[in-house]
Amino acid sequence: MTIPRVATGIPGLDKMLRGGMPQGAVVLVRGAPGTGKTSLAFQFLVHGAKQGEPGLFITFEEFPDSLYRDAASLGFDLQVLEREGKLHIIFTSPAVFLESLKEPDSLIYRRLMSMDIRRAVLDSATHFTRLTDDRLELRSIYTTLANSLRREQITTLLLSEEKRTDYQRADRGALSFLADGIILLRYVEVESEIQRAIVVLKMRGTDHAHEICHYRVGAGGLIVEDAFRGRRAILSGISRRI
Numbered sequence: 001m002t003i004p005r006v007a008t009g010i011p012g013l014d015k016m017l018r019g020g021m022p023q024g025a026v027v028l029v030r031g032a033p034g035t036g037k038t039s040l041a042f043q044f045l046v047h048g049a050k051q052g053e054p055g056l057f058i059t060f061e062e063f064p065d066s067l068y069r070d071a072a073s074l075g076f077d078l079q080v081l082e083r084e085g086k087l088h089i090i091f092t093s094p095a096v097f098l099e100s101l102k103e104p105d106s107l108i109y110r111r112l113m114s115m116d117i118r119r120a121v122l123d124s125a126t127h128f129t130r131l132t133d134d135r136l137e138l139r140s141i142y143t144t145l146a147n148s149l150r151r152e153q154i155t156t157l158l159l160s161e162e163k164r165t166d167y168q169r170a171d172r173g174a175l176s177f178l179a180d181g182i183i184l185l186r187y188v189e190v191e192s193e194i195q196r197a198i199v200v201l202k203m204r205g206t207d208h209a210h211e212i213c214h215y216r217v218g219a220g221g222l223i224v225e226d227a228f229r230g231r232r233a234i235l236s237g238i239s240r241r242i
């Protein structure tokens with residue numbers, strides 16, 4: 001049976017995903033600052049916009065002006081896409097966004113519906129951890145979030161900040177369990193040089209590559225290349241020759 005898939009627009013990653021993410025999936029993109037989460041998200045939204053799938057970018061940290069600038073440095077003109085009605089950028093707070101999902105009459109929700117949003121990005125889901133110290137409440141927040149998006153069949157990337165060193169940090173709200181998929185971006189030390197590694201840790205409803213691949217960030221965003229060969233302990237951050 002073939003399932004409807006949503007391509008990220010990054011050829012190497014789409015190959016790892018056997019064509020793309022299952023439509024309506026809520027996928028966690030985890031990585032330390034600077035690994036390229038936001039860049040990957042731009043690629044995903046711009047690719048959708050070009051194919052007539054309107055996108056929504058919700059940011060809790062960057063003002064639209066600084067987003068426009070970052071996107072422009074990668075070669076993307078987000079303002080043109082907004083004017084054409086193919087992209088919508090909302091700068092808000094986690095609390096307001098969460099309320100809007102529970103309230104179908106809210107401005108954000110109505111906009112989501114009227115624009116027929118097919119793809120969404122949340123930059124970043126990590127901000128929800130500031131809403132509560134209670135583990136169960138956080139889990140309930142993430143459940144509300146994921147279920148609202150799934151119900152509308154909106155394919156969503158939840159960007160998630162990792163620290164550069166502490167990779168074992170507890171997943172307090174169990175977001176890794178709730179998400180349909182996890183894409184991990186990592187800095188890796190190889191022969192005293194920092195390289196970048198990408199891996200699909202999980203993707204419900206589809207087979208996917210299990211290898212860890214090299215990627216670069218340049219004009220146009222992420223470029224996913226070949227797999228790391230002849231090395232071990234890549235995800236530890238410090239790899240060694242086999």
Ligand SMILES: Nc1ncnc2c1ncn2[C@@H]1O[C@H](COP(=O)(O)OP(=O)(O)O)[C@@H](O)[C@H]1O
Nearest residue numbers: 032033034035036037038039073074217218219
């Ligand atoms: N035009 C560009 N050419 C090359 N690298 C770029 C360009 N624009 C951004 N980068 C690189 O992309 C990375 C930032 O990516 P970003 O998506 O903001 O990361 P994150 O959201 O994970 O913090 C930085 O390492 C930066 O050097």
Ligand SMILES: [Mg+2]
Nearest residue numbers: 037038039123
């Ligand atoms: Mg970012």
